[in-house]
Amino acid sequence: MLDANLKSQLQGYLQNVREPVELVASLDEGAKSRELLALLEDIASVSDGKVTVSTAGDDARRPSFEIRRRGSDVGVTFAGIPLGHEFTSLVLALLQVGGHPPRVEPEVIEQIRSLDGDFRFETYFSLSCQNCPDVVQALNLMSVVNPRIRHISIDGALFQDEVEARQVMAVPTTLLNGQPFAQGRMTVEQILAQLDTGAAARAAEKIKAKDAFDVLVIGGGPAGAAAAIYAARKGIRTGLAAERFGGQVLDTMSIENFISVPHTEGPKLVSGLEQHVKDYDVDVMNLQRAARLIPAAAPGGLIEVELENGASLKSRTVILATGARWRQMGVPGEDDYRNKGVAYCPHCDGPLFKGKRVAVIGGGNSGVEAAIDLAGIVAHVTLIEYDSQLRADAVLQRKLASLPNVRIVTSALTTEVHGDGVRVTGLTYKDRNSDDVHRVDLEGVFVQIGLVPNTEWLKDSVTLSRHGEIETDHRGATSLPGVFAGGDATTTPYKQIVIAMGEGSKAALSAFDYLIRLPAADSAEAQAAA
Incomplete structure (x- = not known):
């Protein structure tokens, strides 16, 4: 089932399994069941005895299998054969059920453990969906951390009768306790925000307590990530607030024009961007949507960005890198049948x-x-x-x-x-x-x-073109002193990842140049007044 290269990689990963794992398969006489059994046996064969296979499963969905930590109630279930984009989800599930600690912040782990209630999640995915693994992996992780959470990942293409009966017409689609919960890409933090009703308020309080930044980047796509890295490398206090780190790139399947990289995929590129940003001292605030930009009261003073959760951030300079979203047709029936065809x-x-x-x-x-x-x-x-x-x-x-x-x-x-x-x-x-x-x-x-710039919240603060794009000069400066911009939200032509990165970098360098040219005395007085 797996080629020699994949077996070799998997063998290396499975060295991190600490607790014995059992793969309990529910099979029938069909070809897909035979394929699944071959996959499970391949996994066991390279596990040095840490993983065993049983065909005693009684799940009504066939073929399916549970990854179960032996002697416990820790486990996750896949209905289908998780290859393609979901192979990484399979590997992570094996490791996490096998006791390897997930790469998640300790406060997130504690938040998962503290959830009160019984949660049974079902996620429908397709093997060609680049958005699905985030949801599958997030809910698998949660089910490993909290035994009151259960998760089943279902290949919609393999269980089409079920998809038809439940009217699933978009992936990923997630049900909670049999009822619709969410559609589209979600992170652990986003899922927790829906389950833990006090999470948003706690996040807002943490943000309110933050000191002012030298550079505050709004947006976490290629332009925003590049801006944050270039600013942080200058040794100045840098923050990044984003509604969704990665932006539109997360929804991009194949990238073949990113210079020096012949081929990659959006989620993989975003993972690299995120890690690169984390290598520097950048205060990343995810799941934060900007609502209003308030100019400084005096030249060199603090610019304020109000967030939708009621908190505000202040900074000496701001870089707008809010990107764009899919353009809609705007015709009758489009909204009514979104995710229904x-x-x-x-x-x-x-x-x-x-x-x-x-x-x-x-x-x-x-x-x-x-x-x-x-x-x-x-x-x-x-x-x-x-x-x-x-x-x-x-x-x-x-x-x-x-x-x-x-x-x-x-x-x-x-x-x-x-x-x-x-x-x-x-x-x-x-x-x-x-x-x-x-x-x-x-x-x-x-x-x-095509795309529409995410700039509606800026219409009363910076100059926008008739298409809603932020007007910038050759240095990335906007109509407001101390406010710069880059990427797909601006008037810069050719909406390309490589161009967005360059424009974000330029905006950060321009912001730094702006800061060092501020008269020291005037700057101090302006900040005190702000």
């Missing part, structure tokens, strides 16, 4: 539409790439582009045109998404040349029409 991540949700009909909205690179990927899974793809021609690279257009189950419609405006109250049943588009209206019957709509 309307999706924005073809890699994540595509496997749930196996054998069905879908549309892709958008003819740029992301739209054409999505249509190509989906064509290998679904029955038929209709690609709808507003312009008179596709805008994707020529090589992608040629590939798309070669696929027999793809229809390309140009000069078309999507006007409505239709559904039966539960799920998508079709869409309507208008031919921009003739004004004729057409309906397409289908089960899924994947929206790929």
